[in-house]
Amino acid sequence: MSTNIYQPEVVHLQSLNNLFIEMTAKNCNQRCKHCYIDFPMYKKEIDYINIETIRQAINDTMNEDVECIYLTGAEPMTHPDFNAILRLCLKRTNVCICTNGSFINEKKARFLKRVEEESTNEIIFKISIDHYEEVKNDDIRYRGSFRQAIFALKHLLKYSFNPIITVTNYYNLSEQELIQGFGELFIHNDFDLDKSNLQIIPWHDKNSQISENVSNICGCFDCQFGRILTVNGVYSCPFLANDYRGRCGSSFVDYNKKSSLETSFCNTCMLAKKQMFSIDFSQFV
Numbered sequence: 001m002s003t004n005i006y007q008p009e010v011v012h013l014q015s016l017n018n019l020f021i022e023m024t025a026k027n028c029n030q031r032c033k034h035c036y037i038d039f040p041m042y043k044k045e046i047d048y049i050n051i052e053t054i055r056q057a058i059n060d061t062m063n064e065d066v067e068c069i070y071l072t073g074a075e076p077m078t079h080p081d082f083n084a085i086l087r088l089c090l091k092r093t094n095v096c097i098c099t100n101g102s103f104i105n106e107k108k109a110r111f112l113k114r115v116e117e118e119s120t121n122e123i124i125f126k127i128s129i130d131h132y133e134e135v136k137n138d139d140i141r142y143r144g145s146f147r148q149a150i151f152a153l154k155h156l157l158k159y160s161f162n163p164i165i166t167v168t169n170y171y172n173l174s175e176q177e178l179i180q181g182f183g184e185l186f187i188h189n190d191f192d193l194d195k196s197n198l199q200i201i202p203w204h205d206k207n208s209q210i211s212e213n214v215s216n217i218c219g220c221f222d223c224q225f226g227r228i229l230t231v232n233g234v235y236s237c238p239f240l241a242n243d244y245r246g247r248c249g250s251s252f253v254d255y256n257k258k259s260s261l262e263t264s265f266c267n268t269c270m271l272a273k274k275q276m277f278s279i280d281f282s283q284f285v
């Protein structure tokens with residue numbers, strides 16, 4: 001009798017270059033239709049990560065080659081200790097703030113530049129905009145979110161930051177169309193940005209089932225070069241934060257360096273053949 005047991009692909013952490021910190025799992029001032037997070041119906045949940053948990057993680061990973069700490073969420077800038085956490089992380093390495101941009105105005109951008117100048121490391125911004133047309137972007141994100149993001153971009157550029165626009169390709173457009181559309185948006189707004197400032201990632205439909213079993217370990221995935229810290233412990237990647245299938249341990253003292261690619265999220269990564277959350281720094285060289 002033949003038994004067909006499904007064996008998922010397994011990948012190993014090659015190097016802990018990217019340390020993601022989930023500042024909050026559920027707090028965001030937007031409710032994007034296509035977000036992979038399941039938001040609660042009620043307004044506020046107090047689920048912010050404690051600064052001492054982050055300090056401990058930074059100490060526990062001192063011997064790892066962490067190149068960038070990513071402050072993620074939901075919306076990381078809702079965290080009440082955001083500024084203190086940013087300063088703490090900057091003491092260790094470069095910090096990427098993954099945000100919808102709605103908390104950034106002139107005063108905040110000026111303050112962030114001052115914080116960066118106090119450090120030898122760099123602050124990088126990933127700002128979410130999902131379509132180069134305001135109506136299409138706001139239809140899936142939040143009314144007014146396009147203008148807020150453009151407003152944030154203008155102020156970040158004024159203070160000499162080099163933000164990256166993260167596009168979740170909800171409309172399934174060709175890369176060429178997105179590059180052209182965003183290129184025109186940059187020119188129109190006098191932004192000195194080019195296509196290296198665009199990170200296009202496929203949309204993961206969290207309600208989809210695995211329709212096609214991909215077993216194609218070509219390309220590289222976030223779980224090969226990073227881990228995410230949440231209030232509940234350490235997980236393989238932001239997609240699998242707080243999901244038992246991505247659990248790697250309670251702290252960085254001893255954590256799992258293998259990931260079984262068995263979820264529909266993993267399928268999205270394997271089809272995309274690239275890292276979905278981390279920055280490809282090679283393009284800036």
Ligand code: SF4
Pocket residue numbers: 221222223224236237238239240246259260261262263265266267269270
């Ligand atoms: S979702 Fe992607 S990054 Fe996360 S464990 Fe699966 S393949 Fe790795």
